Amino acid sequence: MHQKPDYIQLTNSLKSACQSLDLDQESTLYKNIIAVSNYLANPNFQIAVFAPFNYGKSTLLNAMLGNRTLPIDLIPTTGAAITVKYGATLRTRIILSDGTEIYRDGTNILEKFAVLDRNRQMQKNVVSVEVFCPHPFLEKNVELIDLPGTNDREAQDNLVQDKLLGADLVIQVLDARKLMTLGERENLRDWLLEREIKTVIFVANFLNLLTPEEQKQVYHRLLFVAESFRADLPPGFSNLYRVDALPALRARLKGDIALTNSSGLSAFETSLQHIVGILQQDCGGVRLPRVEAITSQIQSLLADKIGKISHEIKTFDENKTSKIAIKEKAKNIIFQGFKSSIYELKECLKLPNLLAKYQSDLAVVLAGNDLQSWQIGTLKQDLTELQLSVMGWLYQAYDFFQEERPEDLTIPFPDAPKLNLPPKPNHTNSHDLRETGSIAVGGGVGWLLGGPVGAAVMGSISYLLNKNIQNNEQQSKDVYHQQVANICIAAAEKYLSDLSVQGLYILTKYEHKASKVINFQPDQEPLEIRKKREILRNSQNAFNQFIIELGKVNIKTKYPPYQQNLETAKSANIQASPPGNSTESTHTEIKTERKVEAQAKADINTNYNPQKKVEIPFQKGSKNPPKPVNVEAKFRAWEIDEEIAQMKANMNSASTQQQSKTQVDKNRITRAYQILGLEPTVSFAEVKQTYKTLVKKWHPDLFVNQPQMQKQVQEKIRLVNAAYNILEAYYQ
Template identity: 60%
Template sequence: MSQIENYKNLAASLKSASDLLNLNSTSQIHQNVITVCNHLANPNFRIAVFGPFNHGKSTLLNAILENRTLPIDLIPTTGAAITVKYGSDVRTRIMLINGTEVYRSGTEILQQFAILDGNRQMRKDVASVEVFCPHPFLETGVEFVDLPGTNDREEQDNLVKKQLLGVDLVVQLLDARKLMTLGERENLRDWLLDRGIKTVIFVANFINLLEPDEQKQVQNRLLFVAESFRAALPPGFSNLYRVDALPALRARLKGDVAAATSSGLVAFEAALQNIVGILQQNRGDVRSPRVQAIADQIQQSLKAKIDPILIEIQSFDEKQNTKIEIKQKAANLINQGFINSSRELREWLALPNLFAKYQADAAVALVENNFKSWQTNVLKKDLTELQLAVVKWLYQAYNFFQAERPEDLSISFPSEPQVTLPPRPNNSDDLSQPSSIAVGGGIGWLLGGPVGAAVVGSISYLLNKNLQQEDEKLANESYHQQVAKICIVAIEDYFSRFSYQGLSTLAAYEQQAIKIICFEVAQEPLEVIQKREELQRLINNFNQLQRELATSKIFLNYQLYPEILKHNNTKREYFPQPEKVSTYSTKTPREQQQQENFAKNTNIKVESPRQRVSPPPPSPRPEEIEAKFRNWELDEEIARMKAEMRSPGSHTGKQQQKNQTKTAPQQPKTQVEKDKIAHAYNILGLPTNASLTEVKQAYRTLVKKWHPDLFVNKSQQQKQAQEKMHFINEAYTILSEIHN
């Protein structure tokens, strides 16, 4: 890409940034941007003559142009920046602010538009003034800019400062009679050096008006000025020249070459043409410092707008992400608890497990005419506990997310088992009451006494045998064994229907749970959306300007802002990943069980009803204790996250835990409290400076060691464990309170 294209893109970025900053059109920085951009687009090499009023700026230019092209007088006259360009003849073009163009031959029109009025004011309606002149130096692509004098009026000073940014070389005219006044030094620093304008040539005027001895002193002072200012000129050229402007003009108008040479004009013109010829070839190096200076101001202004909005948006995103993170974690924890409880209920409903745990007792209850009571007191009690464990997690989700309100899980029981008894043998002494059918209410009233006891005892025997006997063997069995087999088959059918209905109900309930264990990420407030869009525009412009500057080999000490990801402003729902569960066969559980399990021995032993006592509950496995403890941890974690959600300045869970861990415990006020706390630390086996995290870890370890359920078959040890757990719980409560 050519330098012209680079400058064109750079100018577009500068203007875009200026517009984005909403700068007033009359502000200094906005005017500077327009000037610099116009300068980048100008292919000509611009030379400005700069200095206080009545220093002879217009006179010097007229001498170079060999004509009285520009207005000169003893009072400040130049009231506009007059650009002198090449033309085939002398003519003037005036552009007014309203768009009107005044185009005249000669330069007399300047007296109307380009000089100060009687009140020494510039005209307000003039946009630009151009003079065209057939001079060979101008034909090389050079433009001269005659600027109003400084140190006269603020309005003129502002115009001069603006125009200086749009030139490639500054000729600063000095008055040898008052060389480098305080105002000139300030202008040199503030108007030129600090704005990246370093291609400067000093020209001393009025030396011819001094006495010979004074001229020597001035020459020494001029050398000091030149040496103290290191201009960015080509090597081998001086940045200081003497030109007696008025004598030079007179000499040129008369065609007196000797007088023009003695005035210093010829030497200055030769140096100027050579310097311009070299600088024209490296115009980018000349213009870059000016662009860099104004671009730095623009970037600073952009950063001043970007950084506060960026901090505000980042703070908002951090809070929102923290809330979402907490909700995601809560959803995952609740979902995990729900899955575990559902799995436990699903395993309980599995037909082999129902047979293993309840088949014998259910068959005996049926024989003893006690099935309904057994179903209520045993089976329903266990089912209710498992159902409540499942539903509890959905209510946790509802309380946390306020999504769809859950319904209770209700697995119904099938109708009670019905049996048809075979005819009683006539030769049985035990059968005094012939009967054929007992339905629903049990058969105990039909099989009293020894026969009933024999049937119950046969249940234990038959459950250890293969029930898929051949038909011819059935006739050889005793009557009570036939009745026992009928009761077992009836219970199998009952549990088959119960398992199928229960698993189907649970599967449907798990699908409903997806709508409850979820949360909605709300749409952002309109104010935040607008600020995010504004921030995006500012950052895009900042980065684009930075890239264009780098392409033009202008480097500022700024880093690109990372691209702001577009925020999803639509409502979103978050669902935790569901656990994959095995699908159910299209066959009924009864058919599956007959196909898979009936051919195998069930190996379940049942005691005689007269000798039978309720067996002690089996000792829980360590993993069961771990699961119970994990549920307790989930409950505690969810409660903590609820508290975090209510806290206006909540951090993430890890940060909260970190802060909580580092927070010093509350100091006890009395000696009794101190002793109580020290005793609590001692019970948990911890030093008195232990953190809350260490307290929780010690508590977990002790609970897993002394949980009473681990000693269900050891009454003495269980009592000891209960007492131990009492003290452990009490110690944990005390230490938790002082750390919160």
């Protein structure tokens, strides 16, 4: 038999899946996977012989080999799995855990390395034991494996289970004097049937020690047991044979053909050789069913692991997306509020609005040399309220996003204007001017106007700005006063123009800096989630490759291959959009800022022309500016609604989970625990152990001589079996 290439790939895929599951190397599944992988990689046909200790396994093998190849004694002796292979001469190879290989002629060295120690335990430093024997049966790529006796030590039982999984054919030796014990039946179910190992032959030993009548009864009983086992053997071959092992060995050593025949050995060997020859032609039919049993567990565990990690990542992504959505809404609302406040402040700083609101009062203030008081009491109060409104949104954005701390918005006042008054006129009313005082105003030469002259100037200011004086004669008499009023009016306009240009320039720069404050970047993904994404990707790839390899050997699966989850990949790279929502708009804003800055500087450096109306380039092209709304109140209300909605979503999620749990039939599960006498908190291992204990206690074979108890016992066993099946399904 030659190894098929597909088996190599399947073996690699098995090991890769095992690695993805991160199984404990001492776990049963891990050992089963390694055993199956080695099994698939071995081109030889392996026959494993197993039974409880002192059932005559080694004696049977020695009889088949024709000499005392393997150690036998009246106490449990086989302390390792001894593999017998073909060799030109009888030799033994021992491999130790430190890598040492020991070769010896003959098999005497087995007594040192392949038997139980004084404490009847296997030697831990022995990795493998191989015997090479020149037997024609072995020359046909056949290996015989002598396994340690079962029902003695747990370590030996674990080794037997591993080796059975890698055997193409199993020979189970029975002791005719004990029929088939409950332990042997459990091993048939747990070690063979549940793992799809069905190529099994039973060999009854020690029948020669019974009377003819007992032999007949026992053999019929064993035949019933053997026939009830669902063996997968070639048609026409029995799965039960009688071999008196010790007489057969003696006959072989003496060369007594008649005694060999009467011991049952010849008939058994003939059938065995035919069965092996047929099964060798269909190695896939033998090996793949047990591979399928293992791969079914692997697929289930991998699917569970992938599902669990996917759920964790999905939950994280949904939470992340939800948080980003909340912040995006908050950013938009804050940005709208900020824009609204900026708009109000810009409107206030437009020169026409400044002139309409302040020019008259400012001209009077300048005439009265009371600029500082007016700046503090009126202008600063008005501008501070609007500036605080703008800054309030930025500080709210900083509290929410914690990106960049905002700067305070400060719009300084222009320098005090210089009032350069004309020379005093020489006319009859000139004595009135002596009521004035000559004082420097704003660092230049000016007049502090007071008394009747001051009143006349203020009246002229009112006339010139409001055009409400109709007496032309009076106008001609107040020419000097009107000249002074014009100077104050022009100084007020220049002051307000400087305030407008400088204020709008500062505000424009401040507005662009604010985009860094009203913004957020998604938190960097935690290392734990990044690792989970990598594990998920690797697990899905391993699972998909596993499915492909199973398909190559015609092993069906109920699981479809996993598709790459693009949505998860997208959510892992969610980026927040800056205010304005596009890179193009950001570039446009930067260009506009530079243009505004250049124009504003030019306006500031231009000599003042009282006839020229100052216009701010930033205002060009603005259409339908947003109306101020109570955005903060709207945001707070939305925030509360969002929190309530989230709480409701969490409550609905918990309710759904609770409903899914209540779908399980709790009454049946509770009843099952009661039948087995267990608490609902126990592990499945405890359930299984309790089940075995109860089966041993109430097995009908124990009450053969008590007919009155048979019905009660059968009912008890039925209930125990039913309870176990319910709990087994529940724990899965």
